[in-house]
Each structure stands twice: as structure tokens, then as C-alpha cells.
Amino acid sequence: MGLRERFDVGYPQLVLVALTVVTVVGLVLAASTSSAAFGSYNDAWDGASELREQAQATGAEGEIVRNTSRYASVSPNGTVAVVLSPESDYGPRETDRLRSFVRNGGTLLVAEDVGQHANGLLDAVGARARVTGQLLRDEQYSYQSTALPIAPNISNASLMTDVDKLTLNHGSPVAPNGATVLASSSEVAYVDSDRDGELDDAEEIGTKPVATAESVGDGRVLVVGDPSLFINAMLERSDNLAFVRSVFGVHERVLLDYSHAGGLPPLSVALLVVRDAPLLQIVVGALGIGVIGLFARYPGIARRLVDRAGPADEPSLASRPEGLAAFVRERHPDWDDERTERVIQGIMARREE
Incomplete structure (x- = not known):
């Protein structure tokens, strides 16, 4: 059959x-994936879909946050919120929620390489560290390019367990302003002030902090001078994944804050709304x-x-015997009736099979 x-x-x-x-x-x-950089539903090299998986791998409960109102309902203790390169400023009510979240025991991780919107958030929650927005390069300790410097100087903080170095991707130094330095570049790194890709006479060589931690109220704020450290491709680089697991592993919940970032596909948004x-x-x-x-x-x-696509049982005109006869005679007027009939019978037999 x-x-x-x-x-x-x-x-x-x-x-x-x-x-x-x-x-x-x-x-x-198309509705469930995203191509936005740092997107949690972007599986490409520049996406951050791996972060959700790492939260689960460490035993933490991962959650996408679309609105800062979530900070008012979640328990700050045992929760780390991750903000990657926000595309707009957080408003007064929003920063109030994040400040309360941190002061009541929550951990806020802010990763930025420009600092345009991140520094305002850091100031609002009471953190002292700032992202300088400068481009850090290293001609000796780097991965494939001077713009991918390796930070080999790691502190002995508990958050840096199993982390020997970090690899940045067009990252920026972090000005600690009294915060504890978690990781810093090599002694031969430099800030490319004019962004020409070369070490000029006016550009100084020296160690630059790239990650800091500080206490704010009962909580703490972590600042990393490179959101690209957390994208799928860079998590494979030296000890970046270990750093993520170290931070996530000491928390029960991971909030991936996309309240001020694009890249959430419509179907995922709909599911989150429901x-x-x-x-x-x-x-x-x-x-x-x-x-x-x-x-x-x-x-x-x-x-x-x-x-509605069309009647299934009604045969077309060409499939009927008389239709076939007319069709064959029109195509082959030189055939006699016996040959035409023989061809028609052969066609009908094949259709029945």
C-alpha cells in the first residue's frame, strides 16, 4: 500500500x-535564535549562549532577565548578575534596584570595554572601579594578535580558583580606584591610545589591571574590562572558562541581565513572558x-x-482514458489507433501499480 x-x-x-x-x-x-553579539541565544562565535550552559554545569540556576524588576524579587544572597556591554543607560529606578540587590548581598559582574554605559551603572551602585575605554595591546603575551592580550598576573582570591591567566579580545584596562585587582596584563602590555596598532613613543609599557572585585554593602561588584571574554569563541581560550565556572560555582543563581541589551529572539521573549x-x-x-x-x-x-490544497481523489483530465487518448494523439498524430491504444494501456497499467 x-x-x-x-x-x-x-x-x-x-x-x-x-x-x-x-x-x-x-x-x-529564526524566531528562537539570535545573531546579536553577546546574545544569550546566539550560538555563533560572538554569542554568549555558552554562559547559560555553564551556569547549569556548575549546578547554578540560570535565568534570562529582561527587566530589572526581577532584582526586587530574587534573593540577593547566593545570586550573581551578569551585565555584558549594556547598549543604553540604566535609569534611576533601575539603578536603585541593582544598588539594593548588591548592598543586600548580591554579586554584580559588569563586563565592558568602552565604558560608555557601564561606568554610569558602576557609579550608581556604589562601586569605585571604572573601565578606562582604552585599547590594551601586548606584543609578547598575546593570542594570535596584539589586540588579544593575555593577562598572566592573577591574584590568589577565591574567585580565581584554577585560573592562571585570562585572554582578552580588544579589551580595556580597569582603573581599580581602591578595588582589589583580580587579574592584570603582563609587564610589556601597553595602551594603544591612537589605535594605530603600533607602540608609539608616547605610549607607556606596563602592567594594567583588567579585572577587579570590591565590596559594596553586604555584596560585591566584579568589573572585567572585556565583555568578549564571555563569548562562545573566547571561553575556549586560556582559563576564561575556568574563571566563569569559578564565579558561577560559588553562587546558587545566575541572572543574565539583558534588560539593556538587544539580541533576544521573539519566540524566546514570548516564552519568557509566558x-x-x-x-x-x-x-x-x-x-x-x-x-x-x-x-x-x-x-x-x-x-x-x-x-483546500486541491481534491485528492478527483483525477486530472490527462489521467482519464479519454484524456490520455487526446493527449497522445495530439503529441503523435502519425500513430495509428492500435499503437495509441497500446501506449494508453501501458500508462494506465503503470498508474494502477
Whole structure:
């Protein structure tokens, strides 16, 4: 028994179903993934999807945060919030929430290489460290390029367990301003002030801090001068992954703060909205049950939807004997009736098979 006879549908319907499946799958993939840099749903080299997996790998509960109101409901103790290169400033009410979160025992990790919006956040929560926004280079201790300097000077802080060095990607120094330095560059690193890729006479060589930690109230603030350290490709570089696991491993919850960053795909946003709204969960669930019940009670509805692609059982004109005869005679007027009939019978026999 062929596929057509088994399901009682014709080839047009099968083609329609196949095209529909391909289209739906494509739309779902497009709506559930992102190409934005540092995006939590971006699986490419510049995405940060690996961070969610590392939170789970360390036994912590990972969560995407779209609104700073989440800080008011989560327990600060045992929670670390990660902010990667925010695209806009945090407003007064938002910074109040983050400041309260930190002062009540939460950990805030801010990673930035420009400092345009991050420094304002650091100031608002009461942290002293600042990202300078300068480009750090190292001609001796680097990975493939001077713009990917390696920071080999690591403190003995508990957050740096199993970390011997960090690898940056177009990172920036961090001005501690009294904060504890967790990691710093080599003694031959320099700030490329004019960004020409070369060490000029006016540019000094020396160790530069790239990561700091400081206490703020009952909590603490970590500052890293490079958000790219946390992207998928850079987590594979020397001890970057160990640093992430060390920070995540001492916390019970990891909040990935995307309240001021793009890159969340629409389907993921929709799922997050439903997750955060119990009443909406009830409504969506009720609608789903209702649709299933409707098709179960009236199965003819599904059949009529499929049949809109075209009648499955009505043969085309060319498939009828008289239609075939006219078609064959039109294509081969020089054939006699016996030959035409023999060809038609052969075609009909193949169709029956």
C-alpha cells in the first residue's frame, strides 16, 4: 500500500504539507535564535549562549532577565548578575534596584570595554572601579594578535580558583580606584591610545589591571574590562572558562541581565513572558486544550483544511482514458489507433501499480 492510499491524500497535499513543515521549522529557528553579539541565544562565535550552559554545569540556576524588576524579587544572597556591554543607560529606578540587590548581598559582574554605559551603572551602585575605554595591546603575551592580550598576573582570591591567566579580545584596562585587582596584563602590555596598532613613543609599557572585585554593602561588584571574554569563541581560550565556572560555582543563581541589551529572539521573549505571567500560562494552556478538543470532536475540520490544497481523489483530465487518448494523439498524430491504444494501456497499467 502506497503512502497516498494509506493516508488518503494526494501529491499536492503531500507537497503542501512538506512545504508547510519546512516553513514552520525555518520560522521557529529564526524566531528562537539570535545573531546579536553577546546574545544569550546566539550560538555563533560572538554569542554568549555558552554562559547559560555553564551556569547549569556548575549546578547554578540560570535565568534570562529582561527587566530589572526581577532584582526586587530574587534573593540577593547566593545570586550573581551578569551585565555584558549594556547598549543604553540604566535609569534611576533601575539603578536603585541593582544598588539594593548588591548592598543586600548580591554579586554584580559588569563586563565592558568602552565604558560608555557601564561606568554610569558602576557609579550608581556604589562601586569605585571604572573601565578606562582604552585599547590594551601586548606584543609578547598575546593570542594570535596584539589586540588579544593575555593577562598572566592573577591574584590568589577565591574567585580565581584554577585560573592562571585570562585572554582578552580588544579589551580595556580597569582603573581599580581602591578595588582589589583580580587579574592584570603582563609587564610589556601597553595602551594603544591612537589605535594605530603600533607602540608609539608616547605610549607607556606596563602592567594594567583588567579585572577587579570590591565590596559594596553586604555584596560585591566584579568589573572585567572585556565583555568578549564571555563569548562562545573566547571561553575556549586560556582559563576564561575556568574563571566563569569559578564565579558561577560559588553562587546558587545566575541572572543574565539583558534588560539593556538587544539580541533576544521573539519566540524566546514570548516564552519568557509566558513564564513570568501565571495568568497568561492559564490562558495559553486553556486555548491549547480547546484547540485539541475541537479537532478531536470534529475531525472533519482538519480534513477540510488539508483538502483546500486541491481534491485528492478527483483525477486530472490527462489521467482519464479519454484524456490520455487526446493527449497522445495530439503529441503523435502519425500513430495509428492500435499503437495509441497500446501506449494508453501501458500508462494506465503503470498508474494502477
